[in-house]
Amino acid sequence: MALWDQLGGLFGSEEGGVSGAVQQLLERNGGLSGLVEKFQQGGLSEVVGSWVGTGENLPVSAEQIQSVLGNEQVTALAEKVGIDPQQLSANLAEYLPQLVDKLTPNGALPEEGGLLSHGLDALKGFFKH
Template sequence: MSFLNDLLGAAQGNQAGGSTLISVAGQLIEKAGGVQGLVAMLQQHGLGDAVQSWVGTGANQAISGDQLGQALQNGGLGPAVQEAAGKLGVDPGQLMGQLSQVLPQAVDHLTPDGQLPAQGQGGFDLGSLASLAGKLFGGGGNA
């Protein structure tokens, strides 16, 4: 967990303020076209069962960082992953390992009723993930 704490600590000192894992997850969701876009992309690239579990109300199925990285790369988000890893000063593979833990929680959090938001509601509020950071990392709520 020290790597995760290091990432969070580095991100909190970053003046851009958008470099926490939650923010990176949010940015990826945004670049994918919202929750619907991300879910569709991951389904198209072999993670359909896992993604459906994240949206649904049951337990979230785990995926590996390699699986997530491959799906995001194939879905056209490779450059966004590279950029985020560069900002955090970590290897993209390390970032994918951490995001494979956070992204299922983020999608789950953004689909509380087990349903994707209506198609017209693609733009989500990145702030809606702020409370998730406190739950995941036990932070003081300043995430």
């Protein structure tokens, strides 16, 4: 099963499902580069660097997701997709490394100019099945 199908199954395919949650996560954190910076500031530079880089993705725990993103953001995103905040943290811990990896196929963050719109357009395309 493709990554995007797995994510859609976890968060729901209705309007505002996973693409909406991911879009909101990226928007709230200043796009992909802002999200990466948030993980770096949260003490997870090596972990998030592995997601962006071309090597193996290091794992992240639900607790680390909760710590980096904060309770308020996780709760708001969970409400948006209609699941428990702990489940959202676990789902993000499982799939966020793959998502960042897919959005950085060359092992580096894309240029800032169209990063958010490029990433969101790519996500929307994957979820329209």
